[in-house]
Amino acid sequence: MKNIVAVILAAGRGTRMQPFSEYYPKPGLPICNKPLMQYTIESLRDLGIRDIFIIIGHLGHELALTLGRGDKFGVRLKYIEQTKLLGIAAALGQMEPHVSSPIFVVLGDIFFKTRDLSSMIDMMEAKKAGAILAVKREPDPEKIRRNFTVLQQDDGRVIRVVEKPRYVDTTLKGCGLYLFDLPVFDAVRRTPRTAMRDEYEITDTIQIMIDDNIPVFADEVIQLDVNLTTPSDVLLCNMYELRDRGCETVIADNVQIHPGALLRNVVVGDGAAIRNPISITNSVIFPGTEVTISTDVDHFIFTPEHQIDCRLFMSRELP
DSSP: OOOOEEEEEEOOOOGGGTTGGGTOOGGGSEETTEEHHHHHHHHHHHTTOOEEEEEEOTTHHHHHHHHTTSGGGTSEEEEEEOSSOOOHHHHHHTTGGGOSSOEEEEETTEEEEESOTHHHHHHHHHHTOSEEEEEEEOOOHHHHHTSEEEEEOTTSBEEEEEESOSSOOOSEEEEEEEEEOTHHHHHHHTOOOOTTTSSOOHHHHHHHHHHTTOOEEEEOOEEEEEEOOSHHHHHHHHHHHHHHHTOSEEEOSSOEEOTTOEEEEEEEOTTOEEOSSOEEEEEEEOTTOEEOOOSOEESEEEOSSOEEEOHHHHTTTOO
16 A cells, blocks of 8 residues: 555644643653654654644644654654644544545544554555554543444444443444545545534544445554543653653753752653752653752652642552
8 A cells, every 4th residue: 555644633722731731732742852743753654654744723833843844754744724623523624635545643642552553554455444443452441431432343344433432332442543545535524513522523434434334444553542631641651651661761961960869760851950969750851941849759740830740640550
C-alpha cells in the first residue's frame, strides 16, 4: 500500500488541563523533554509516512513554532486550522480535499506505546478493509467507559462500536488511532450531530461504514495509552517513558543542579535550575523553570509559573 498520509488532531482546548492549558497546547506538553506529538510523528515516519497534516486550534501557533515544517523529523508537516470544535468526524471531514489514499488518524493528546503499526496496513490490504481500528484489551471497565467499545464477530470483523458505553460487555477498547480508506469520507458526510455532546462522533462514522457493509477490523496494537486529561497525566507519561528507557533521570542541556540535590525518577528540562540541596523524586521540571523550594518533594510538576502537587492522583498509578 503506497502513499499513505496521516492526520494528527490537535485542536482541543484542554480545559481540564489547567493550569497547563493557559500556556501549552496539550500535544506540545513535554514527555522526557520531547513534545508529546513528536512521539506520534516519529512513529508515523517509521512506517514510511512522509506527509502528515496537523489540525490545530487552541495555541496552534505555539505547536507550529515548536514542530516547524517537519524537516528535523524527516517528514513534511502541514497545518490546517479548525475554527469550530465539532468532534473528530468533523475534523476528519476537513481532510477530504487533501487526501487521495488511505489515511492514519491519530488523536494528538494521547500518549501511545504500540507494537509495529505496519500490521494495521497489512490487515487493511489482506482484508480489503475500509477501516482498521487500533485497540487494546482493557481489564478496567471504567477506562472503557471513557473511550469506546468494539464488538467483533468470530472472523474478527467489527459489527458494533459504542461511544462511552454505560454497559460494558467486552474488554476490547478503542484507543484513538485509526486507519481509514477513502469511503470514510462518504460516511463522514452522513454522520449526524449527537444530542449528548453536540458533536460529530467518529464512532458514528465507523458504525455507518459497518452498516453499509464496508469491512471494518480491529488490530490489538496498543500496549499502553494515556489520554492527557489532567496535569497528573503529564507526570504519569513521563514516568512511563523513564521506565521504558531504563533511566532514573533525563536531564536536558544548560541545566544547573545544586551539588547537594538528589534526583530519582526525575525529568529536567532545558535551561532549568535546582537551587537547593533537596531530594526530588518522581517529578518533572519543565524547561526554563527555577526550582527554589527548600524541602524535599515527590510527585511534583514544576513549570515557570506553577508548582503542581500530583501526590493525591499518582500514588496508585506509577509504573
